[in-house]
Amino acid sequence: MKVTLFATCIVDMFQSDVGIATVEVLERLGCEIVFPTGQVCCGQPAYNSGYVEDAKKAMKKMIATFEDAEVIVTPSGSCATMFKEYQHVFKDDPVWRPRAERLAEKTYELTEFIVDVLKVEDVGAKLDGIATYHPSCHMTRLLGVKDAPMKLLSHVEGLEMQPLPNAQNCCGFGGTFAVKMGNISEQMVDEKVDSVSETKASYLIGADGGCLMNIGGRMQRRDKPVKVMHIAEVLNSR
Amino acid sequence: MAMKIGNEKFKDNVNKQMEDTFMRGAVAGAQERLRTRRLDAAEELGNWEEWRSHGEEIRQHTLDNLDYYLQELSENLQKRGGHVFFAATAEEANDYVKGIVKEKRAKKILKAKSMVTEEIGLNDVLQQEGCDVIETDLGEYILQLDEHDPPSHIVTPALHKNKEQIKDVFTEKLEYKLTSKPEELALHAREKLREEFLQADIGITGCNFAIAESGSVGLVTNEGNAGMVSDLPDTQICVMGMERIVPTFEEFEVLVGLLTRSAVGQKLTSYITALTGPRTAEEVDGPSEFHLVIVDNGRSGILGTEFQSVLQCIRCAACINVCPVYRHIGGHSYNSIYPGPIGAVLTPLLGGYDDFKELPYASTLCGACTDACPVKIPLHTLLHQHRQVIVEREGRAPISEKLAMKAFGLGASSNQLYAAGSKMANSVMKPFTKDETISKGPGPLKAWTEIRDFPAPNKERFRDWFKQHDKERDDA
Ligand code: SF4
Numbered sequence: 001m002k003v004t005l006f007a008t009c010i011v012d013m014f015q016s017d018v019g020i021a022t023v024e025v026l027e028r029l030g031c032e033i034v035f036p037t038g039q040v041c042c043g044q045p046a047y048n049s050g051y052v053e054d055a056k057k058a059m060k061k062m063i064a065t066f067e068d069a070e071v072i073v074t075p076s077g078s079c080a081t082m083f084k085e086y087q088h089v090f091k092d093d094p095v096w097r098p099r100a101e102r103l104a105e106k107t108y109e110l111t112e113f114i115v116d117v118l119k120v121e122d123v124g125a126k127l128d129g130i131a132t133y134h135p136s137c138h139m140t141r142l143l144g145v146k147d148a149p150m151k152l153l154s155h156v157e158g159l160e161m162q163p164l165p166n167a168q169n170c171c172g173f174g175g176t177f178a179v180k181m182g183n184i185s186e187q188m189v190d191e192k193v194d195s196v197s198e199t200k201a202s203y204l205i206g207a208d209g210g211c212l213m214n215i216g217g218r219m220q221r222r223d224k225p226v227k228v229m230h231i232a233e234v235l236n237s238r
Numbered sequence: 239m240a241m242k243i244g245n246e247k248f249k250d251n252v253n254k255q256m257e258d259t260f261m262r263g264a265v266a267g268a269q270e271r272l273r274t275r276r277l278d279a280a281e282e283l284g285n286w287e288e289w290r291s292h293g294e295e296i297r298q299h300t301l302d303n304l305d306y307y308l309q310e311l312s313e314n315l316q317k318r319g320g321h322v323f324f325a326a327t328a329e330e331a332n333d334y335v336k337g338i339v340k341e342k343r344a345k346k347i348l349k350a351k352s353m354v355t356e357e358i359g360l361n362d363v364l365q366q367e368g369c370d371v372i373e374t375d376l377g378e379y380i381l382q383l384d385e386h387d388p389p390s391h392i393v394t395p396a397l398h399k400n401k402e403q404i405k406d407v408f409t410e411k412l413e414y415k416l417t418s419k420p421e422e423l424a425l426h427a428r429e430k431l432r433e434e435f436l437q438a439d440i441g442i443t444g445c446n447f448a449i450a451e452s453g454s455v456g457l458v459t460n461e462g463n464a465g466m467v468s469d470l471p472d473t474q475i476c477v478m479g480m481e482r483i484v485p486t487f488e489e490f491e492v493l494v495g496l497l498t499r500s501a502v503g504q505k506l507t508s509y510i511t512a513l514t515g516p517r518t519a520e521e522v523d524g525p526s527e528f529h530l531v532i533v534d535n536g537r538s539g540i541l542g543t544e545f546q547s548v549l550q551c552i553r554c555a556a557c558i559n560v561c562p563v564y565r566h567i568g569g570h571s572y573n574s575i576y577p578g579p580i581g582a583v584l585t586p587l588l589g590g591y592d593d594f595k596e597l598p599y600a601s602t603l604c605g606a607c608t609d610a611c612p613v614k615i616p617l618h619t620l621l622h623q624h625r626q627v628i629v630e631r632e633g634r635a636p637i638s639e640k641l642a643m644k645a646f647g648l649g650a651s652s653n654q655l656y657a658a659g660s661k662m663a664n665s666v667m668k669p670f671t672k673d674e675t676i677s678k679g680p681g682p683l684k685a686w687t688e689i690r691d692f693p694a695p696n697k698e699r700f701r702d703w704f705k706q707h708d709k710e711r712d713d714a
Contacts, residue, residue: 011700012660012699012700013699014693015696016696016699023707035708041650043650045646046643048622048625049639050624050626051647053630054643055647058650060651061650138605166270170562172562175603177599177602178685179682179686181600182685182689184252184563184600185602187566188566191566217691218689218691220675221677221691
C-alpha cells in the first residue's frame with residue numbers, strides 16, 4: 001500500500017529517530033512510503049492559542065500538500081486529530097471545506113493504521129524490560145484511538161507492561177499552555193513523572209511527540225533513569 | 239459574595255493555592271473517588287452514551303424554545319397561586335426579594351444550597367437589610383460560619399476544608415466540644431440547624447429544574463434540607479437561572495438521573511423535592527406564599543451565540559471532578575463561584591473578559607471535561623472558542639505573541655521559510671546546547687526550560703534522512 005507520511009514538525013526537527021522508525025516499521029509491513037516535502041506544521045500551536053486566521057495559512061498549505069494521497073499516516077495522535085479538525089475550521093468555506101473533509105477521511109494515526117487498516121497486531125518487535133504507557137489526551141479522547149497501542153505493545157516480545165496510575169490525566173503539555181501556565185504545567189508533569197516512577201518501569205512509551213518531550217524533559221531535569229520511547233521506536237526494536 | 243470572589247490576579251491566586259497541600263490532597267482524593275463512582279454508576283445504567291445524547295437533546299430543545307417553556311412555567315405556577323418575577327439583572331432579582339422581606343418584616347431567612355443566589359450576591363443584600371440568613375446545606379453552613387469563606391466546588395462547596403479545620407470553626411462559632419469525627423460534626427450542625435428551621439420567616443431555595451407543564455420547581459439534595467427550607471417557613475422564594483427548566487416530568491426524570499450519577503455516582507440522591515406553588519386549602523403543610531424569581535443576569539446574551547451550549551449545564555460538577563488543572567489549583571484560583579472547566583467557560587461570559595480573560599487559558603484542552611459532561615457540552619471547544627474571541631475579536635492578546643503567531647503563519651505556509659528555519663535551528667541553538675540538551679533556553683524557550691529540558695534540534699532533519707533513504711531505495 002502506498003502511504004503518504006505526515007511526519008509532524010516535532011519529528012522533522014527534533015525526533016528524526018521517530019520518523020525513521022515509523023518508515024522502517026511501515027516498510028517492513030509492506031507499505032511504500034511517500035514523503036511530500038511541502039509539509040510543514042499542522043497549525044496547532046497557533047490554532048490552540050486562538051489565532052485561527054494565522055493557523056489557516058498552515059492548514060491550507062497542508063491540505064494542498066496532502067490531498068492527492070491515498071492514505072495519510074502520522075506518528076502523532078494530536079496532529080492526526082488536528083487534520084480531522086480542519087473540516088470544522090473551514091465549515092463555512094465552500095472551497096476548503098470539501099477539501100478538508102477528504103483529508104480527514106484518509107488520515108490515520110500510526111497505531112490505528114497498523115491495527116485497523118493493515119490488520120496487524122504483532123509486528124515482530126522485541127524489547128526486553130518493564131514499560132508503562134501514557135495515553136495522550138487528544139489521541140484517546142478526541143481521536144478515539146484507545147486500544148490499538150495496547151494491542152501492539154502486548155505482542156512485543158520481552159516487554160512487560162505495567163499500568164500507569166491516573167493514566168487518564170493530562171501530562172500538562174497542552175502546547176503553549178506549557179509555557180503560558182508554566183507553574184501549573186509543572187505540577188501536572190511532576191505528578192505524571194511520579195506516577196511513572198511508581199510503576200518501576202524502565203521505559204515510558206507514548207504515541208505523541210509533544211507529550212513525550214514534556215514528560216521526558218521533566219524526567220531528565222529530575223534525573224529519573226527512565227528511557228522515553230515513542231511507540232514507533234518500540235515497534236521498530238528487534 | 240457575588241460571582242467574583244476575590245480581586246487577586248489569576249497567577250497570584252494559583253501560586254497561593256498550589257501551596258495548600260491539604261487542599262490539593264483533598265481534591266485529588268475526591269477526584270479519584272468520584273471518577274470511579276461516576277463510571278460505575280454509568281456502567282450500571284448501561285447505554286451511557288445514549289443517555290448522554292438524550293440529555294443533550296432535552297437541554298438543546300429546551301434552550302431553543304426557552305421563551306415558550308418559561309411562559310408555560312409561569313402561567314402554570316400563577317394558576318396555582320404562585321407569583322413569578324423575571325429579573326433581567328442581579329440587582330432586579332435582589333430588589334424583588336428585598337421587597338418581600340420588607341413586606342413580611344422577616345428577620346430570619348433559611349436557605350437551601352443555590353448557586354444562582356451566590357451569583358447574584360443575595361445573602362449580602364439581605365444581611366444589609368438586617369436579616370439573619372442561614373445556609374442549611376452542611377457545606378455551605380460551614381463556609382458561612384467561617385466568615386463567608388467562598389465555595390471551591392459547585393456540588394461540595396467546602397471541599398477545600400478538612401475535618402480538623404471544620405472542627406475548629408465549630409468550636410469557635412458553635413461552642414462545639416466533641417471530636418473531628420464527621421458524624422459528630424454533622425450531628426451537631428443538624429441540631430443547631432433544626433432550631434433555626436422552626437423560627438424562620440422565609441425559606442429561599444434554588445432550583446435544579448423547573449417543570450414547565452406543572453409549574454413546579456424540582457430540587458435535588460443529599461441532606462433533605464431543601465424540603466425543610468421549603469416546607470416550614472410561611473413564605474417561600476425560589477430563585478432560578480432562566481435556563482434551568484424542562485418541559486415535563488419525563489425529561490425531569492432523565493436529567494435527574496444524569497445529574498445524580500454524574501455528580502456523586504448515585505442512582506438517585508437521597509431527596510428529590512418538587513414544589514408547586516403555595517399550599518392549597520386541602521394541604522396542611524407548605525408555605526402560604528410562593529415566589530419564583532427567574533434570573534437572566536447575562537444568560538439571554540449567551541443564547542443564540544457560539545456559546546449557547548454552555549447553558550445546557552446541569553451543574554453536576556463532573557467536568558470539575560476530572561479536570562487535571564483544577565486538581566492542582568483548586569476552586570478558589572478561578573476567582574469565581576463557578577470553577578473548573580464549566581467555570582472557565584461560563585464566568586467570562588457572565589463576568590466579562592476584563593476580570594476573567596485568563597480562565598480560558600487555564601486548560602490544556604485535554605478534553606477530559608467534554609468526555610465527562612452528561613449533557614455533552616463541548617467544554618474544551620468552548621474554551622478554545624473563548625481564546626479565539628479574545629485574540630481575534632477583542633484583540634486582547636499580548637503584542638509579542640501576536641507577532642510570533644504572524645511569523646508562525648508565514649513560516650508554516652512557505653516552503654522556503656520553513657526549510658531555512660528548520661535547517662538553521664540546530665546551529666542557532668548550538669550556544670545553548672550541551673549533550674544534545676537545552677537546559678536554559680532563550681526567548682519563548684525560557685519558560686519551558688525553567689522546569690524541564692528541551693531537546694536540541696536534529697543535526698539532520700528527518701526530511702534530509704528521508705531524501706537520502708529514498709535515493710538509496712531507488713538505487714537499490
Ligand atoms: S458543564 Fe457538564 S459536566 Fe460540567 S457541571 Fe455542567 S453539566 Fe456537569
